[in-house]
Amino acid sequence: MTELKQRRIVYTAEDLQKKVAGIARQISIDYKDKDLVVVGVLKGSLYFFADLTRAIDIPIAIDVIAIGTIPNTTSKTGVVRITKDLDQDISGRHVLVIEDIIRTGLTTAYLVQNLALRNPASIKVCSLLVNPDQQLINVPIAYNGYEISDTWLIGYGMDVHEQGRNLPYIAEIEKKI
């Protein structure tokens, strides 16, 4: 296993907890008295999702979803598919999708399109990090922790080749391995 060379800590554990608390407060206000299902997108949003949902102080349901690329026999590119679907019916309910980071927005667009077919009352997106310069698709981002530039980040759920997810902070690394 190659060790990742951290250049600097971008957001400390304290920064993240403060930011999460702020977002959770706003979500608790916006969704008061609404039937809200908070959906974590695995694996990147794992820690953000866990901290955020525990900081939200209104009744909510939680669920998780995972997407991946499945090889396609007819093309070398494969297809993007849900590899772990929701356990709950979201029809008529408000859905908040939790992402760790939105870069191009392609993955989130795929998810939002897919979930919209299940007739929820609304779908919004909450992402800890967003890179507006890279974003190609306008997905409905209602809550956003930090705007970032084009850097390689690990920690707090984000990885490079599955390394670094369990760091309590977010760090910039020198380059992708």
Next chain:
Amino acid sequence: MGSLGDEIAEALARKLSWEQINRSKLITRFFANSTDTREQHLLNESAKFFLSESRANGTYLDVLERSLFELSKKQSAILVGFGSQIIFADDKDALHIRIIAPEKVRITRIRRQFHVSESEAVQVLDTADKKHRRFVSTVFGADLSDFSLYDLTLNTAALSVDECVASILALQQEHEERLKIERESEQCESIDHQSDLPVFKNPSEAEFAKILDMYQIDWKYEPKTFPVEWDAEGNVTLAFSPDFYLTKFDTYLELTTMNQKYVTEKNKKMKKVRELYPGTNVKIVYKKDFMSLIERFNMGS
């Protein structure tokens, strides 16, 4: 009858939450207040009666057409079995669908539905077809079987109601998107060329289309051109045709996989589009982002 047209119309109406109007419903819907029972009976039974003078301005057909045009301004509806394909022939928003099935299949379905013998089913079918044909030819002077009256013909011999409904819904969605671009173009002087075949100018565009397909994001290739500079005589001297339009996200994307000189030029054009066509969402896919997508999906090899 026996072609599943009514069943498909009903399923579509349910899916879209649109009102379904057939010949008997149109009489109660549009003539209930202006006609008596005798007139309503005649409208139901006699095609010719539609051409007689009504108590309102014009014939009953005029009243029907006026009522339908009024209705179409307020809501969407599924119109079945009274020649609406002719009334709305010039309406770009309308889709005209013909549902057919081979006679043998229709007879079998009628036998099953009404528990009748084959000869009775043949007679029922013959009467229903004649009545429908006569109505359209008498009222509109048109031939029901004229293929040019329809945008889509579906044969239900081997297709289920669900399959037909899915096909019609897909066509309706595509048609709406096409009309949206066409109308925007009419309003803002951009040039609509959706009918052009998507022939990619370079391999990067083909690769990017594959990535969008992987994410099931609907796209159109260079669906229109935005003029951005004109000479003194009003001739277009500079234009921008973004490579992709993402229909569900109302976003135009332009790929830049070439050198910096072209990137600067494209940025300039994009800025002008944003200024001249407010509300148009255009973004540039830079080479490094494109390459990281290609790398992510191992498409480079």
